Amino acid sequence: MNTSHIALVTGYVVLSYFIGCISTSYYVTKTRTGKDIRDLGSGNAGAQNVGKVFGRPWFVAILLLDMLKGYLVVLGGVHMGLGDGVVTLAIVAVVSGHIWPAQMGFRGGMGIATSLGAVLAFHWLVMVGIVGIFAVTYFPQVCSGRIVARKAAARSAVAAINLTALSMVLMKQPLMSWLSLIILGFVHYAAYRSRLARGWPHPARDKAAA
Numbered sequence: 001m002n003t004s005h006i007a008l009v010t011g012y013v014v015l016s017y018f019i020g021c022i023s024t025s026y027y028v029t030k031t032r033t034g035k036d037i038r039d040l041g042s043g044n045a046g047a048q049n050v051g052k053v054f055g056r057p058w059f060v061a062i063l064l065l066d067m068l069k070g071y072l073v074v075l076g077g078v079h080m081g082l083g084d085g086v087v088t089l090a091i092v093a094v095v096s097g098h099i100w101p102a103q104m105g106f107r108g109g110m111g112i113a114t115s116l117g118a119v120l121a122f123h124w125l126v127m128v129g130i131v132g133i134f135a136v137t138y139f140p141q142v143c144s145g146r147i148v149a150r151k152a153a154a155r156s157a158v159a160a161i162n163l164t165a166l167s168m169v170l171m172k173q174p175l176m177s178w179l180s181l182i183i184l185g186f187v188h189y190a191a192y193r194s195r196l197a198r199g200w201p202h203p204a205r206d207k208a209a210a
Contacts, residue, residue, distance in 0.1 A: 016090040020097020024065040046109035070118030091118040099191045
């Protein structure tokens with residue numbers, strides 16, 4: 001690996017992080033109301049919270065824009081001829097940027113939509129696996145009535161990403177590919193745990209916004 005290739009890979013991964021830092025939910029809310037989306041609804045800078053505050057069309061718009069960040073990062077890596085290992089590292093970077101954006105004090109969203117966009121571009125079977133595992137784990141939690149839907153969704157998404165990454169091992173994907181996706185699973189788990197530690201979701205704010 002020559003110096004120019006190392007510079008290209010490093011620049012690609014770093015740029016992926018900064019693309020992830022573009023928090024569409026934060027900037028849309030700032031533009032429309034002058035407020036911080038993290039001070040509204042559940043306190044999460046993501047599509048679901050924007051939908052709660054502004055309505056379903058905005059949920060769809062933010063969801064697609066967040067997915068687009070991950071999708072474009074993967075397409076960019078493929079276009080440059082970078083290997084799967086490098087591309088999956090960039091997926092970790094763009095999702096980490098969404099979860100921990102530097103310009104927002106490292107307090108962003110959950111990164112689920114960005115992950116979905118990235119894995120959709122990376123391999124559609126991975127996307128199918130995540131959605132399938134999410135459905136299998138989400139609905140039993142909600143139907144049991146022992147956990148709120150938002151918290152169940154976060155748990156299920158984290159489980160889906162981790163289990164799908166594990167399946168990459170069984171599919172005998174390249175070492176760096178499944179290793180990076182397992183790291184991605186841990187990134188989501190860390191984000192989920194940090195939000196629980198801060199008292200997420202915020203029921204009092206949810207009632208006030210309703």
